[in-house]
Amino acid sequence: xxxxxxxxxxxxxxxxxxxxxxxxxxxxxxxxxxxxxxxxxxxxxxxxxxxxxxxxxxxxxxxxxxxxxxxxxxxxxxxxxxxxxxxxxxxxxxxxxxxxxxxxxxxxxxxxxxxxxxxxxxxxxxxxxxxxxxxxxxxxxxxxxxxxxxxxxxxxxxxxxxxxxxxxxxxxxxxxxxxxxxxxxxxxxxxxxxxxxxxxxxxxxxxxxxxxxxxxxxxxxxxxxxxxxxxxxxxxxxxxxxxxxxxxxxxxxxxxxxxxxxxxxxxxxxxxxxxxxxxxxxxxxxxxxxxxxxxxxxxxxxxxxxxxxxxxx
Numbered sequence: 001x002x003x004x005x006x007x008x009x010x011x012x013x014x015x016x017x018x019x020x021x022x023x024x025x026x027x028x029x030x031x032x033x034x035x036x037x038x039x040x041x042x043x044x045x046x047x048x049x050x051x052x053x054x055x056x057x058x059x060x061x062x063x064x065x066x067x068x069x070x071x072x073x074x075x076x077x078x079x080x081x082x083x084x085x086x087x088x089x090x091x092x093x094x095x096x097x098x099x100x101x102x103x104x105x106x107x108x109x110x111x112x113x114x115x116x117x118x119x120x121x122x123x124x125x126x127x128x129x130x131x132x133x134x135x136x137x138x139x140x141x142x143x144x145x146x147x148x149x150x151x152x153x154x155x156x157x158x159x160x161x162x163x164x165x166x167x168x169x170x171x172x173x174x175x176x177x178x179x180x181x182x183x184x185x186x187x188x189x190x191x192x193x194x195x196x197x198x199x200x201x202x203x204x205x206x207x208x209x210x211x212x213x214x215x216x217x218x219x220x221x222x223x224x225x226x227x228x229x230x231x232x233x234x235x236x237x238x239x240x241x242x243x244x245x246x247x248x249x250x251x252x253x254x255x256x257x258x259x260x261x262x263x264x265x266x267x268x269x270x271x272x273x274x275x276x277x278x279x280x281x282x283x284x285x286x287x288x289x290x291x292x293x294x295x296x297x298x299x300x301x302x303x304x305x306x307x308x309x310x311x312x313x
Contacts, residue, residue, distance in 0.1 A: 014086040014117035016043040043085040046120035053077025053112050053126035060105055060132040060174035069128055076112050077126040086116035096125070102206035103175035105130040132174045135208035142166030142200045142214035149193050149220040151257035153186075158216060165200045166214040175205035186218065190291040191259030193218045224256040226263075226287040228297035236277045236305045245301060252285045252297075259290035267301075278305045 003024045019039045026032045056072045058065060072078075076091050083089070092113045100106040108128045115121045145161050147154045161167070165179040180201045186194040195217040203209040229251040234241050245267070254261040266284045281301040288294045 013119070014043055014083075016041045016085055016118060043116065043118040044120065045084070046122040047081040047083040047086070047089060047114050047116050049079060049114070049122065049124055050082050051078065051080040052124050053079040053110075055127040055129060057129040057131065059134065060103075060130050065130060072128060073110065076114070077110065079112055079114070079124060079126075081114040081122065083116045083120075086118065088117060090115040102132065103204075105132050105174065105206060132204065132206040132208065134173070135210040136170040136172040136177045136202045136204050138168065138170050138202065138210055138212050140167070140169035142168040142198070142212040144215045144217065146217050146219060148222065149191065149218050149258035151192065153192055154218050158183075161216055162198070165202075166198065166212070168200050168202070168212045168214075170202035170210065172202075172204040172208075177202050177204055179203075186216070191220055191256075191289065193220045193258060193291060220258045220289070220291040220293065222257065223293045223295045224254045224259075224261045224287040224289045226252065226254040226285060226295040226297050228252055228285055228299045231300040231302065233302040233304060235307070236303045237307055241303070248301070249283070254287035254295065256287075256289040256293075262288045264288070275305065278303045 003026070004021055007019055007021050018041075020036055021039065022034055022036050024032055024034050054077055056068070056077070058068055073093055076093075081089055092115070094111045094113075095108060096111045097109040098106065099109075106129075108130075109125055110128060111123050111125050113121055113123045143166055145157070145166070147157050150157075162181055162183055165181070168179075170177050170179075180203065181198050182201075183196065183198045186196045188194045195215050197213060197215050199211050199213050201209050201211050229248055232244070232248055234244060238244075249265055249267060252263055252265070254263050264286050267281060280303075282298055283301065284296060284298045286294055286296050
């Protein structure tokens with residue numbers, strides 16, 4: 001007669017393990033013998049993914065990305081596992097690759113591991129992706145600049161204005177800002193005056209950009225400087241008077257920092273006679289620059305008769 005005397009459950013994992021059975025055989029006279037045998041249930045099959053981990057894409061946001069990453073990792077990227085022989089799992093992960101795009105943005109690839117109670121492991125990969133599609137923010141627009149013409153094309157003022165981005169300001173929450181501008185040349189007005197519309201562009205590390213415009217204007221509000229000749233006095237009988245007057249008229253001088261100057265005069269104008277061919281000419285000199293700004297001055301030509309008459313007969 002056969003019977004099972006006892007069973008012993010040895011330690012295993014999950015729903016696997018070893019059970020030892022003791023078998024007893026008895027003959028008709030009550031004599032018995034025993035023997036033992038083990039029934040072994042093993043688990044060599046790794047867990048399966050019911051749901052694979054999913055990629056997570058986030059717009060760059062420095063004060064929130066770390067928390068979002070930790071939450072995603074703690075949730076195994078949204079993965080769900082199942083196993084026929086285990087009721088609980090041990091989850092872990094490794095960062096296996098990083099591809100930077102711009103600044104700190106890019107793709108981080110994580111490998112998620114799920115281990116059952118018997119040490120069988122399955123893995124799956126997913127990406128945590130940070131991107132930046134937001135342009136910088138202009139916190140202060142470019143300022144127009146009005147400069148008085150200085151005769152040197154206002155080069156230093158233009159350079160300072162351009163180097164300071166028209167005094168515009170911008171910031172970006174995810175990276176640095178680089179400024180460029182499209183300055184070409186100033187459209188001439190009169191002399192060396194004129195204006196140019198400049199677009200300043202703020203670009204972040206990921207190539208997102210925003211513009212602000214302003215005008216640099218050079219104006220001329222300064223009249224020419226004119227220096228009149230000293231008054232002259234001539235003897236009426238001198239045959240060289242015309243040549244002397246022509247030379248005297250040409251001695252007027254005028255300068256202007258921004259323009260060429262044209263000089264005109266009113267000679268001959270009203271002659272204030274005294275006696276004979278003597279008298280005074282009041283000559284008005286006018287200096288006009290290329291922007292039609294004028295300066296005026298005046299000087300006199302006095303013609304005298306200091307010679308006594310001569311008897312011809």
